[in-house]
Amino acid sequence: MKILISNISDKPLYQQIKxxxxxxxxxxxxxxxxxxxxxxxxxxDLKVSVLTIRRVYDExxxxxxxxxxxxxxxxxxxxxxxLIRDSKRHLVEQVMLELIQTAKTLRITKxxxxxxxxxxxxxxxx
Amino acid sequence: xxxILEVTGLNKSYGDFSLSDVSFTLEEDCxxxxxxxxxxxxxTTIRTILGLVTRASGTIKFxxxxxxxxxxxxxxxxxxxLDDGGFYDELSMAEMTSIISxxxxxxxxxxxxxxxxxxxxxxxxxxxxxxxxxxxxYSLTLALSHQADLLIMDEPTSxxxxxIRSQLMEILKDYMKxxxxxxxxxxxxxxxxDKVADMLILINNGRILFEEEKDILIxxxxxxxxxxxxxxxxxxNLFLNIQETEFGFSGITNQLSKVQKNLHxxxxxxxxxxxxxxxxxxxxxxxxxxxxx
Numbered sequence: 001m002k003i004l005i006s007n008i009s010d011k012p013l014y015q016q017i018k019x020x021x022x023x024x025x026x027x028x029x030x031x032x033x034x035x036x037x038x039x040x041x042x043x044x045d046l047k048v049s050v051l052t053i054r055r056v057y058d059e060x061x062x063x064x065x066x067x068x069x070x071x072x073x074x075x076x077x078x079x080x081x082x083l084i085r086d087s088k089r090h091l092v093e094q095v096m097l098e099l100i101q102t103a104k105t106l107r108i109t110k111x112x113x114x115x116x117x118x119x120x121x122x123x124x125x126x
Numbered sequence: 127x128x129x130i131l132e133v134t135g136l137n138k139s140y141g142d143f144s145l146s147d148v149s150f151t152l153e154e155d156c157x158x159x160x161x162x163x164x165x166x167x168x169x170t171t172i173r174t175i176l177g178l179v180t181r182a183s184g185t186i187k188f189x190x191x192x193x194x195x196x197x198x199x200x201x202x203x204x205x206x207x208l209d210d211g212g213f214y215d216e217l218s219m220a221e222m223t224s225i226i227s228x229x230x231x232x233x234x235x236x237x238x239x240x241x242x243x244x245x246x247x248x249x250x251x252x253x254x255x256x257x258x259x260x261x262x263x264y265s266l267t268l269a270l271s272h273q274a275d276l277l278i279m280d281e282p283t284s285x286x287x288x289x290i291r292s293q294l295m296e297i298l299k300d301y302m303k304x305x306x307x308x309x310x311x312x313x314x315x316x317x318x319x320d321k322v323a324d325m326l327i328l329i330n331n332g333r334i335l336f337e338e339e340k341d342i343l344i345x346x347x348x349x350x351x352x353x354x355x356x357x358x359x360x361x362x363n364l365f366l367n368i369q370e371t372e373f374g375f376s377g378i379t380n381q382l383s384k385v386q387k388n389l390h391x392x393x394x395x396x397x398x399x400x401x402x403x404x405x406x407x408x409x410x411x412x413x414x415x416x417x418x419x
Binding site: 052 | 156324339340345
């Protein structure tokens, strides 16, 4: 799992770390049931406070990405991933619906909209 | 997470200096930096919580137990490194150790030897002939040799070279790896804390100005630079402090979004702990000047 922390980003530290762990889970770099580093080791390696890693783990657990077992460790949740992916998909669909409605009121055709989407998708794609 | 030290409503006066209502909590598994300029009250606070000087009021609890009632038992669990050390100059380190070690119920000769070797200290050397760095290392060796659950250190890094300072930080991190421990140390060299601190407590004029997670402090403060012409009374208030030259200003803010809304053409950078500390101290000083007028 690759985690890079930017000192010039506006994102808070814990958010940067949390997002990258989520990415790694979605991309399958760490699989279901895989262990995550201990809070202390993780904090040490990333050179952040143990309190920051604790917050990351707490939030990821709340969002059901990971589960902690007292005395044993922290693991990527099993079974929930598809659910989470589906809910993310649902989020995208909602935003798309909004987008389509706005486009309609502005009389933007489906073809134009697709074109815009293609261009923007590529631009952001690097 | 349980608390290792709880200080509540500490008051203490010395001539024209006083600690006013000093309260803070140290949590398990955290390295806490106690920062402030010289004369801010760091040493007085540390000496007061250790019961080395009497206090006017306030309660001090280590590991949930009242310091007044359980002083002996609690001090057994605390490793202390003070500025002066309190050693007898004419003794050798070995002799001094033989006086100190019986005071601790969990003294470990093994740990003691390991640290003496790690620090290249010769037990037969007289304390009077130790350099400042060696004295600190010896002091630290004693603090680390009785399986303490909390280390309290007063300015352990002042007067030490960067190499020894970074060694000390590594030792603290190793110590924390055991779990369930805590470290509390005062310093005015804030760069030591960049790498190791979890929590920061700032004291100024005997008052606690903030107690906050280090990463959150860094995340919520920014150093902003821009043109003086853009500053108005209103925008000045968004900053803790502002330094001006004829070429521009720079200031620390904890209200970045408002600054971005009201000021354009600015440079925004992350602030260091030192920047943030000075920001709060200068703001406090400015407020005091205004209220005393």
